[in-house]
Amino acid sequence: MKNKLELKFSRPAEEWTSALPLGNGRLGCMVFGLPRRERIQFNEDTLWSGGPEKKEKDCFLDAVSEVRSFVNQKKYSQAQKTADEKLLGPWSSFYEPMGDLFLEFPECHERAENYLRKLDLEKAVCTVSYSIPSEGNKNKSAVYTRTVFASHPLDAIVMKIECSEKDSVSFNAEVSSLLKHEVSVREDDVKKTLVLKGKAPVSGPNVFGPDEPPVVYDEKKGMTFTSCISILPSGKNYELTYDSKKLKVKNAESVLIILTAATSFNGFLNEPGTNGKNSAVLCYSMDEKACAVSYENILREHCLDFSNLFNRVEFYLEGTDGNLALKKLSDKSSPVFSKELAPLFFQFGRYLMISCSRKNTQPANLQGIWNQDIRPAWNCNYTTNINLEMNYWPAESCNLSECHLPLFELLKELSVTGRDVAEKRWGCRGWAANHNCDLWRKASPAGGSSEWALWPFGGAWLCTHIWEHYIHTMDKDFLVEMFPVLKGAVEFLMDFLQKESDGTLVTNPSISPENNFLDPQTKQKCCISKAGTMDMSITRELFTQFITVCEILCCDKEFASQVSEALKKLFPYKLTGDGRLREWDEDFEEAEKGHRHVSHLFGMYPGHILFENKDEEFKTAALKSLTERLSNGGGHTGWSCAWTVCLFARMKKPAEAEKYLNVLFNKLTYKNLFNVCPPYQIDGNFGGTAAVAEMLVQSGSCYDGENTYIELLPCLPESWSSGYVRGLKVRGGHSVDIEWQEGKLKKALIKTKGSGNMSIFYKNRKKICNFGEDGVILLDSFLI
Incomplete structure (x- = not known):
């Protein structure tokens, strides 16, 4: 049975880290789902402060x-x-927020009942629905629905607002930005468009310093940006007017909103103010193209595009309901256990990856594309x-x-x-x-x-x-x-x-x-050796x-x-006097024994050299280093905790991996499943997803044509007693499906484009298998 992959909430977001993220790789937005005054905060992946760095x-x-x-x-x-x-x-430039779209609905929306805010991970569609009782007839209600998604094929953020009662959609739309900006309107026969134009600062105070000096703008230099928010009502009796920098919709059957955005970014070597692209021309073109497509086609192409990537992998644990775990997480009513949340958290990480990193976009930054x-x-x-x-x-x-x-x-x-x-x-x-x-x-x-x-x-x-x-x-x-x-x-x-x-x-x-050690001579904290x-x-x-x-x-x-x-x-690995893996060349006294970084364990994960080292002494030392760091308070940030789970997974320690997965879920995850650094950082989401995959299947480095193996269920917690995973990839280009029951492997299917032999391990048992002409290996009872 497949887990229902949705994030569901019975109330609107009260803060940014409760809002629901959408993205198409380039554009991102956060949906708050407020009935009376909706907020859609949006970003574009090239809107940064500053400009090209000066030559050394x-x-x-x-x-x-x-x-x-x-x-x-x-x-x-x-x-x-x-x-x-x-x-x-010098300090790096900042990734900046582009703007906020606000939709203000009539006062009656404060009486919203039967509220539901939902994010469908498979389709990447956010839905907000609620009912408003009729003043004259309490048994009759009008049901309002907002459907929001960020389309990669269309390169736009799309919202449709509908109501079960005819000609009942009315609201005022306005847009603003924290950056220097101005708002105007464009209009034609079928729509009106709010236009947000602005500029990013060229510099500002560094993250560790005081708030002074404030952000600095330059008349000529710096990134410029444009966003178009087109309002397209439907129906016979609607009104669409512009007043006081607001677009006002009255009595529409439904309303389609298309949000596009562009910046003057013209490559990493070009100053965006003096040698940038015309963001307005780019955005107007995007807007016209997007508004010419029917909503039905936009939604269909979006869902097909997203699900083609998302549905490659399935992960199910018997007897779990992710939304019950999500409710516990939101209410803080009781601890969430790994079995309850692992499938949803794992797939949420994959959802975020597709949403913030696509071909021809910028890579995911510290917050993905959401800021x-x-x-x-x-x-x-x-x-x-x-x-x-x-x-x-x-x-x-x-x-x-x-x-x-x-x-x-x-x-x-x-x-x-x-x-x-x-x-x-x-x-x-x-x-x-x-x-x-x-x-x-x-x-x-x-x-x-x-x-x-x-x-x-x-x-x-x-x-x-x-x-x-x-x-x-x-x-x-x-x-x-x-x-x-x-x-x-x-x-x-x-x-x-x-x-x-x-x-x-x-x-x-x-x-x-x-990290720092204590200088043996001065006893001062020091970092360089x-x-x-x-x-x-x-x-x-x-x-x-x-x-x-x-x-x-x-x-x-x-x-x-x-x-x-x-x-x-190369300088070899060394041990400390008490048998841990040294972090520096000498056996220095640590300044912070519970430091968040575990950099010296790189060779265990994500690297392979130390893990595949035949000298067990160093692997034992790595494990001792990790446990000592954790016993002194390490693993206290989201990404550090996720790295800890990855390390325990690689070391095949299921109880320890599950323990810190529970810490990640209960102490380092916001209501919307965003990772807590603190504050929000996306790395812990991705690290947690990678850790779950590593717990289910591992593969060798394949360096020098050696270490070409697959290990099935190397770090399966006892609580994950029955389930399946399909579509994981391993080194060598193979894909793996695994099913297990009551803690034991039931069957595995390995598919490859190549041919030849493969060593497959399960619970210290080994079998050398040969890929047939169809490139498939089916494993069952021989390993059980």
Whole structure:
């Protein structure tokens, strides 16, 4: 039996994090569902502050040498002081909200009864319905329905308002923005259109500083934007007028509202105010095109487009009802258990992925595409020391490879801006990116402190996604297309590595993102040393992937040989005195034992090198590191908790994975299932979805043609006793369907485009299977 995949609420949203999200990849909106005064808050994915980053100056290499010298002398506090003073850069730009559409209905709508607000995840349609009793006859009611969706084929947000009583739809529509703006009206024979025109600031206060100086606008520079909200009533007796910047509808049978939007964005290298596109011309064209299509066709094409992606995967647990769990979550009446909410939460993550990341759109930022604040948390940017990567962890395993594509477009562009950073800041070939990126593909360090800013490994980590996309799709053309980007990241790492006296290669300077140790000499909190475990793990992972790619493409054999030699000399994993995996090169005292990041466990998840290491001592140490961090308060942010579940899933610890899935649901999830960082961040949603997939099926890295295996139900909690999952993807390009009953595998179906043998594991049992001509393996009793 299939779970009903809906989010249902019996009352309107009281705050933004209770509203329901819709998106078509480029446009996003939040539907509040207020009967008397509806609010639709909307965004467009290229509406950012600022403009292209200035070229780097030739003034960093001496400072880099100075920092490295202090590190080699173990003068860590002096190294950090020098880095903070000489190596940091400007803050990233902000992702901005475009506007709010308000619909004010007659006073009688305050008497709404039988209220229902619903989001259908399979169709990506939000419905708000309620009844209003007749004043003269209490047994008679008028039923009002609003249907809202964000259409990818039409590239517009669409709303239809209907009533069971003839000629009863009346409201006033107005639009506003937190940004500098003006409102006007356009009209023709069939519709009137509210036009919102505005401008984004060129700069503002950084996220960690005071509110002063305020956001700054420039007369010539900065992003401009236009939004059209067209009102198309139907019926014979309606009136449509414009007054005081409001469109007023009276006595319509139904009303269709079409919202389109555009900005002056003209590429990441062009200043949008002086060298941008004409957002008004673009938006007017979108509006005319959208309004020429019938509502029935718009809705049909939208549902078909969305469901074609969404319905690839099914996940069912016997005896669960997601909306009962959602009600418990909203009412805080009793704890929600993983079995109750896992299927709905998992599919909500897939829903969000389709809604905020489609081909030819921007990648999902810290909040996807949904933001209501002019100065959002952490600038609502692309944070590359965990958050952006986590956004795309479920893309491949959850059968949404197309939604991964915007990230690779960002990588191509980041490799352009990142070349200047690699050369001018580090004296290296290739390209590098630090921990913050934005629409303008910022690659230089941010401001504030080296503990987050001085980390040129963001590009390298992102490049591991190239292998993940290839090995799930087996798309060799993609690998050829992305090879220059991948090679550039590897070139940077090769040059950045420093040779120690014993011949080992280390990163220097090195941080473990956002974490600190205590300087043994000064006892001060400090972040800079060398050979941080995460740096070395990313380097080890990317070098291995690069060597494998060169073999697949039969190219760059000489450089691949150099990388192979360097791989052998990388600083090895080390243990602390009490048997945990070291986070830094030395066994430093931790400044915060319950830190939210678990960067040193990268090699366990999302990486493979440590997990597939034949030395069990290091895997045991990784597990001890994780449990120690959690026992000291770690895992307290949404994304950190999601990463924790992923790690326990990879380590095949079902009880622990379920425990932290319950924490994620009960403590770190808003009423609308958005993730709590706090405040809202989308990464925990995507990390949680990836974790559920990892609990149900795992596959090997496939590096060097080895570790090509599938493991079924590797981390199944006891409470998930019976159920099924269909359509998950694993490395090698295979799709997997699994059914289980009373905790035991009932059957599995594995489909592939290729041929050959496959090792399949279930509960420490192994079977080598051969794909037949039909590319299918059916497994049942042999593994039970």
